[in-house]
Amino acid sequence: MKIFLDGQFVDEQDAKISVFDHGVLYGDGVFEGIRLYHGRIFRLDAHIERLFDSAKALMLTLPMTKPELVAACCATCRQNNLVDGYLRLVVTRGVGNLGLNPFTCKKPTVFIIAATIELYPKSVYEKGVDLVTAATVRNHPNAISPAIKSLNYLNNILARIEAVKAGTVEALMLNGEGFVAECTGDNIFVIRHGKLITPPVSAGALNGITRTVVLELADKVGLPAREANLTRYDVMTADECFLTGSAAEIVPVASLDGRTIGTGKPGGVTLQLIEEFRKLTRLEGTAI
Ligand code: PMP
DSSP, X not given: OEEEETTEEEEGGGOOOOTTBHHHHHOOEEEEEEEEETTEETTHHHHHHHHHHHHHHTTOOOSSOHHHHHHHHHHHHHHTTOSSEEEEEEEEOOBOOSSSOGGGOOSOEEEEEEEOOOOSOHHHHHHOEEEEEOSSOOOOTTSSOXXXXXXXXXXXXXXHHHXXXXXXXXXXXXXXXXXXEEESSSEEEEEETTEEEEOOGGGTOOXXXXXXXXXXXXXXXXXXXXXXXXXXXXHHTOSEEEEEETTTEEEEEEEETTEEXXXXXXXXXXXXXXXXXXXXXXXXXXXX
């Protein structure tokens, strides 16, 4: 596997960064997880935009322009002869001293890994995922904004540990007010009385690219959709529920905290959106 590292392609075993990189020392950096379908990178511009916004919030000046990053992502796919896969684009603060001050770091490190994707097990898509509510509350927006896709994922990891310990793969995260924010690595949607609802980004969700795509698809198929605060009760009593993410795509949810959602099987609206999503991934994207 060839890795893009600071403007060069290097073999996997040579793709190394310094122990003084603040990405390692402090989780100081930003990233994106991006999909490649049929030789085209899906919503690449939106991912690059979000990366720049995350970096701006951290006062991290990227050492590459947007077109340069687009070109590097495409080139990394070509170098690895990939047609379908997953890209991990990472920008760390770079090498500095042992202190916290990010301004001692002279140049951010940029790397891109293009690999095949590790999805949830197939059974999750057929049967739906069982969610548990994490006791770990989503980061407060005035602490680390959940809108920043930073290398510090400990908030999500603590909640994911709860999911794994409860015998499942995803956990629902609530915000400090008790409203639904999102899951540890996915956004959440419910369908109730034929209407699609997802929490607003201000509730503590990442502004997911797949989330935006699903809202566009809802518009296309005439499904009323809105953003609104949701409680655990709203999720438990929904007709259907599903999660969205670049890696996961659209994942039906079977239950929350032992309460079956709807019939407990992937619902009709969810399946229709999955179908529309697949169609879209065959049609659009940045050719590599
Ligand atoms: N929320 C979190 C916390 C995430 O890490 C992700 C990405 N894995 C998502 C939501 C989904 O975002 P996207 O659709 O842009 O991948």
